[in-house]
Every structure is written in structure tokens, then in C-alpha cells.
Amino acid sequence: MKDPFPAYAELRAEQPVMFDERTGYYVVSRYDDIKAVFDDWETFSSENAQAPVRERGPQAKRIMEEGGFTAYSGLSARRPPEHTRIRAVAQKAFTPRRYKVLEPFIRQNIVDQIERMLARPERRGDLFRDLAYDVPTITILTLIGADTGMVDTYKRWSDSRAAMTWGNLSDEEQIPHAHNLVEYWQECQRLVAHAKEHGGDNLTADMVKAQAEGAEISDHEIASLLYSLLFAGHETTTTLISNTFRVLLADQAQWQRVVEDEKLVNGTIDEVLRYSGSIVAWRRKALKDTEVAGVPIPDGAGLLLLMGAANRDDTQFEDPEAFDITRPNAREHLSFGYGIHYCLGNQLARLQARIALQEIAGRAPGLRLADPESITFRENISFRVPESVPVTWEA
Numbered sequence: 001m002k003d004p005f006p007a008y009a010e011l012r013a014e015q016p017v018m019f020d021e022r023t024g025y026y027v028v029s030r031y032d033d034i035k036a037v038f039d040d041w042e043t044f045s046s047e048n049a050q051a052p053v054r055e056r057g058p059q060a061k062r063i064m065e066e067g068g069f070t071a072y073s074g075l076s077a078r079r080p081p082e083h084t085r086i087r088a089v090a091q092k093a094f095t096p097r098r099y100k101v102l103e104p105f106i107r108q109n110i111v112d113q114i115e116r117m118l119a120r121p122e123r124r125g126d127l128f129r130d131l132a133y134d135v136p137t138i139t140i141l142t143l144i145g146a147d148t149g150m151v152d153t154y155k156r157w158s159d160s161r162a163a164m165t166w167g168n169l170s171d172e173e174q175i176p177h178a179h180n181l182v183e184y185w186q187e188c189q190r191l192v193a194h195a196k197e198h199g200g201d202n203l204t205a206d207m208v209k210a211q212a213e214g215a216e217i218s219d220h221e222i223a224s225l226l227y228s229l230l231f232a233g234h235e236t237t238t239t240l241i242s243n244t245f246r247v248l249l250a251d252q253a254q255w256q257r258v259v260e261d262e263k264l265v266n267g268t269i270d271e272v273l274r275y276s277g278s279i280v281a282w283r284r285k286a287l288k289d290t291e292v293a294g295v296p297i298p299d300g301a302g303l304l305l306l307m308g309a310a311n312r313d314d315t316q317f318e319d320p321e322a323f324d325i326t327r328p329n330a331r332e333h334l335s336f337g338y339g340i341h342y343c344l345g346n347q348l349a350r351l352q353a354r355i356a357l358q359e360i361a362g363r364a365p366g367l368r369l370a371d372p373e374s375i376t377f378r379e380n381i382s383f384r385v386p387e388s389v390p391v392t393w394e395a
């Protein structure tokens, strides 16, 4: 996880579609192949996108059954026509008006966090913990109408979700996480019931209102969407904000350019998404006998699409191993997927990273990475999450 890029390069060059015995997945690493798979949803379904990589153990299964855990992916693992129907309702709730209302609130929250960090006399901080961790969580909780005092609880539930689905836990290790998932799902259902009874000015209430006005979506589907958003809506953005500073501060010349010219901020965020995406791999399942780049793929096979590798494919990006904030086609990265499942929250993620970069660049131009070698990444097949971004700054 610390540096998968040499392995990615080897795969692209030597085995762009490789069957991996250990996981049982066909691993795909070239840009054009991954984009084509994403685009062909009739052959390659997303139904395995949220399936546990390692099967749940008997104790975890029992805890989840007894706890009434019936959550199902809000959107990403659903197939048309169900996916089309639910996405239409969700998309209507993700309106520009909601972002407009949220923006000043997000900015204020970011400024408060930064100023708190910069006030420390020892002039040391951790942008993962001091900024990236809370901000997107508070944003999504506000958007959904959930309790913003529960950041740590939602982070705990989300960590469990990431570990239980894309991690490699033993049966024993799964037990506390199974309890967390039960609590998490119960809270999603409670939020739907609360919006039905009390209304509100938030995304949950919007979806409940749409349902009352005839939109075809069940309570269980709305709760499942919350189950997705309360995870997807912050975990990956925490990583994006962390990576923005981890990567940019490592290159002080480019950092200074951003400090001096705010117009470079948007391009920088997309280059970070390309160069070091929050999600480096995502799954699909073949629905018939087919092929990718001439390699036969049998009906029912799982595919692991390495977007982290695609984003450094030199057939798509010139000098791909270089981080370049002025790269003209950085936005063509596949970090938000592609096609019918293209990330619903991409604008919200970009907005928060953009504000974080603008506000820090304006307040702490002398910011530096303190100890880049100490940064570790969690063990996970899809989410490449730096666990700290230690920084220091001049007086």
C-alpha cells in the first residue's frame, strides 16, 4: 500500500489482465481496458462491488442476522433497472442548491479547524487528524440530517464497513465490526423513520418527501442509500484531503505555485485524484463468457479494476509517474469510476478539497511535511488511506 506503483507498472506492461489465484479475481490494469469494462454495464455488472472480499465468519454472520442487518448497497452494487430508478431519486436530492447552502458552512468549519491547528505553539500538526478526518464527516452528517456530534461513532462504523468488506480479517477479528455494522444499519433506519415523522431540511427528508409525492423508492432503499452515503460521503474525501497535502507538500516548488496562484487549485485536486486516488481498485462481475484485451473471462468471474494503475498508464497520460498540477488532462482519471455508476458525490468531494487547499495555502504558505517516511497506509484492497499527514510550519 505504501508504494504500489512499481507493481502496477509491471502489471500494465507484462500482464494487463492477470488471474490472481489468491483472491480469485481477474486483475485489470490498463486505462482503456478499465474504462471499457466500466462502460459496458450489460456485460460487467457492479453487483459484487460491495461483497466481502473475505467471507464472513460464522460468529459475525450470527451477530448480523440477530441484529436484523439487512442493509444492501444504496447504489453502487445495484443493477439497472433498479439502479436507474433509485439513482434518479438520489440525484434529485443532490441539488446545486444543497451545495450552495453547504459551502459557507464547510468553509467556516475548515477555517476553524485550520486555525485551531495553527494556534499550537509547538508548530506541529497532523492534517489527517486535525482537518481531513472531521470535515467531510461533519459535511455529510449535515447533508443527511444526522447528529454532527457523532463524528467518532460514524468513523468507527465506517472503519468497520471498510474492514469487513475490503479488508482481510480473521473470523475472531470480525466480531466487534459485526456489532458496529448492526448499530450503523439501525441508525440509518432510525434516520428514515425520523424524517418521515418530523420532515426536515436535509437530503433524507428530501427523499422521504419524493417518496410521499410518488417517487418509486422504499423505506429500505432510502435507508440503504444512507448506509452508503454515510460511508462513501466522508471516508474517501478524508483521504482526498489528506493526499492533497501529502503529495503537494512533498513538492515545495509546486506548493508555492498554488500558494501564489489560486487558479491552480482545481487542476491540483484532479491531479491528486489521478496521481494518488482514494480508491485504487473497484470490482465488477462478468455476466457472460467474454474477454478483456483478448483474455477470456468466464461467465460469473470477478474482475478487480486497478484504477490506481490506469491513472498512470502512459497511453493516456504523458509522463504519468510525474505529479504535475498543470497537467491538461488530469480530469480524465478514473478515480470516480466511469459510466452509469460514476460517483454521485464527486462535486462535493472536489468542493471540500478545494476549500481546504485554498484556506490552508492562504494561511500557512510555509507549511512543510514533517516526516513523510513515517506515513503508513491501512491494509485494504480498494481504499488506499494514509493514516497521518504530519506537518510543521514557520512562525
Ligand code: HEM
Binding pocket: 038, 046, 049, 074, 075, 076, 077, 087, 140, 228, 229, 232, 233, 234, 236, 237, 240, 277, 278, 279, 282, 335, 336, 337, 338, 339, 340, 341, 342, 343, 344, 345, 346, 348, 349
Ligand atoms: C474523493 C472522494 C471520492 C471518491 C474517490 C469516490 C469514488 C467513487 C467510486 C470509484 C465509485 C464507483 C464508481 C463505479 O462503480 O463506476 C463511487 C460511487 C459512488 N459515490 Fe463516490 N467517491 C468519492 C466521494 C463521494 C462522496 C462525497 C459521496 C457522497 C456524498 C459519494 C457517493 C457515491 C455514491 C452514492 C456512489 C454510487 C453511485 C452509483 O452506483 O450510481 N462519493 N465513488
